Amino acid sequence: MPESRKIAHRVASLRPSATVEMTEKVRAARASGRRILSLASGDPGISTDPRIIDAAHAALKAGDTRYGPVLGDPKLRAALAAHEGRRSGARYEEADIIVTPGGKFALLTALMGIVEAGDEVLVPEPGWVSYGPCVELCAGKPIMLPMLDRIDAALIEKAITPRTVAVIVNSPVNPTGRVVTQKEIDALVELADRHNLWIVFDQVYSDLVHLASFPTPQATAKGRALTFVIDSFSKTFGMTGWRLGHLAVPPGLSKPISRFIQHSIYCVPGAVQAAGLKALEIYDEVVPGYREVFRRRQREAASRLDAVAGISCAAPDASFYLFPAVEAEDRALAARWLDLHDVASVPGSAFGSAGARHLRLTVTASDEEIDEALSRIAAAGVA
Numbered sequence: 244m245p246e247s248r249k250i251a252h253r254v255a256s257l258r259p260s261a262t263v264e265m266t267e268k269v270r271a272a273r274a275s276g277r278r279i280l281s282l283a284s285g286d287p288g289i290s291t292d293p294r295i296i297d298a299a300h301a302a303l304k305a306g307d308t309r310y311g312p313v314l315g316d317p318k319l320r321a322a323l324a325a326h327e328g329r330r331s332g333a334r335y336e337e338a339d340i341i342v343t344p345g346g347k348f349a350l351l352t353a354l355m356g357i358v359e360a361g362d363e364v365l366v367p368e369p370g371w372v373s374y375g376p377c378v379e380l381c382a383g384k385p386i387m388l389p390m391l392d393r394i395d396a397a398l399i400e401k402a403i404t405p406r407t408v409a410v411i412v413n414s415p416v417n418p419t420g421r422v423v424t425q426k427e428i429d430a431l432v433e434l435a436d437r438h439n440l441w442i443v444f445d446q447v448y449s450d451l452v453h454l455a456s457f458p459t460p461q462a463t464a465k466g467r468a469l470t471f472v473i474d475s476f477s478k479t480f481g482m483t484g485w486r487l488g489h490l491a492v493p494p495g496l497s498k499p500i501s502r503f504i505q506h507s508i509y510c511v512p513g514a515v516q517a518a519g520l521k522a523l524e525i526y527d528e529v530v531p532g533y534r535e536v537f538r539r540r541q542r543e544a545a546s547r548l549d550a551v552a553g554i555s556c557a558a559p560d561a562s563f564y565l566f567p568a569v570e571a572e573d574r575a576l577a578a579r580w581l582d583l584h585d586v587a588s589v590p591g592s593a594f595g596s597a598g599a600r601h602l603r604l605t606v607t608a609s610d611e612e613i614d615e616a617l618s619r620i621a622a623a624g625v626a
C-alpha cells in the first residue's frame with residue numbers, strides 16, 4: 244500500500260501550459276479591476292455565426308441527445324473529407340475521418356495510437372506548448388529540435404534513433420504564423436518514408452492562410468499513407484468553446500485508432516457535430532472575411548511594431564499571430580509590459596528555446612484594443 248495518496252507522476256510532472264497560464268493571469272488581473280489589453284489570446288475572438296448556433300439548437304430539439312457513432316456523424320465526416328480534398332487535393336474517404344472534441348484531442352488520439360512507452364517523437368520548436376506534454380501522456384519522450392524559421396530535414400534526420408516513431412509538424416506554425424514550404428514538406432515526407440516514421444501534421448490554422456496554396460504532406464499518396472492530420476473548427480469559425488475537431492488517418496487505420504475514442508470520450512455530442520456541419524456549409528460565406536480581417540490587422544500591427552526601436556517584425560503568411568524579435572529578455576519584457584503597461588503578450592521562450600528573444604502577439608482583440616496596446620508598446624519600448 245502507498246504511504247499516502249498521490250497524483251500520478253505522468254500527470255503531476257507535466258509542465259503547465261504557458262499560454263493557459265497567461266490567459267489565467269489576464270483573467271485574474273481583469274477580475275481585480277485592471278483594464279488589460281490582451282495581445283496574448285489564441286482564441287480568434289470571433290463570435291460563432293448564429294446559423295451555427297441554430298443548427299445545434301435544432302439538433303437538440305429534434306432529439307439528438309444520445310450516444311452517437313464513435314467515429315462521428317457520417318455526414319460530417321463526409322463533409323470534412325470533401326473539405327480537405329478542396330483545400331489540399333488529398334483524397335480522403337469518410338472512413339478515414341474521426342471526429343474529436345477539438346484539435347488537441349485529435350493530437351492525443353493520434354499519439355495514443357502510435358507511441359509505445361519509451362518511444363521518441365521529434366518536435367521542431369518553437370512550437371505549440373501541448374506537443375511535448377501530449378507525447379509524455381502517451382509515455383513517450385518528446386525530442387525538441389530548435390529550428391526557428393525552417394523545417395530542417397537534415398537536423399531532423401540527425402535526431403532519429405531506433406526509438407523514433409514520429410515527427411510532429413505544424414503549419415501554419417503557432418507561434419510564428421509561418422507556412423511550411425512545399426520544399427520542406429517534400430523533404431519531410433521523403434525522410435519519414437525512408438526512416439519508417441509517422442508524420443503528425445497539425446493544420447488547425449490552415450483555413451487562415453493568405454497564400455494561394457497550402458503545402459501539406461497528405462497531398463501525395465506517399466505522404467497520405469504515413470500522415471495523421473490534426474484539424475479543428477476552433478480557429479476557423481470562432482468555435483473554441485464548442486470543442487470540435489477531427490483526425491484524418493492513413494487508409495485503414497480509423498478502426499484500430501478509434502478504440503481509444505470508444506474507451507475515453509465515446510463520441511462527440513451530436514448537436515456539436517450538427518453545428519460543425521452547418522459551419523462547413525457556410526464556409527465560403529464567412530471564412531474569407533475572417534481571414535481578411537486578420538491579414539489587415541497583422542500587416543498594420545507588424546509595421547507599427549517594426550517601427551519601434553529594438554523590435555523587428557514582419558507580417559507572416561497565415562494565422563493571427565505575430566512573432567517579433569525583441570532586443571530584450573522575452574520573459575522579463577512580457578512581465579514588464581503586463582505589470583507596468585497592462586499589455587499581455589506571451590514570451591517566445593514559452594514555445595521552446597529557439598523562441599527566446601521573441602514575443603508571440605495575436606491580433607484577436609478588437610481593432611480599438613489592438614490600436615491602444617500598440618501605442619502603449621511604442622511608448623514603453625523594449626529597453
Ligand code: PLP
Binds near residue numbers: 477
Ligand atoms: N494545434 C495548435 C497549433 C494550436 O495552436 C491549438 C490551439 O491553440 C490546437 C492545436 C488545438 O486547438 P483546439 O483543441 O481548440 O482545436
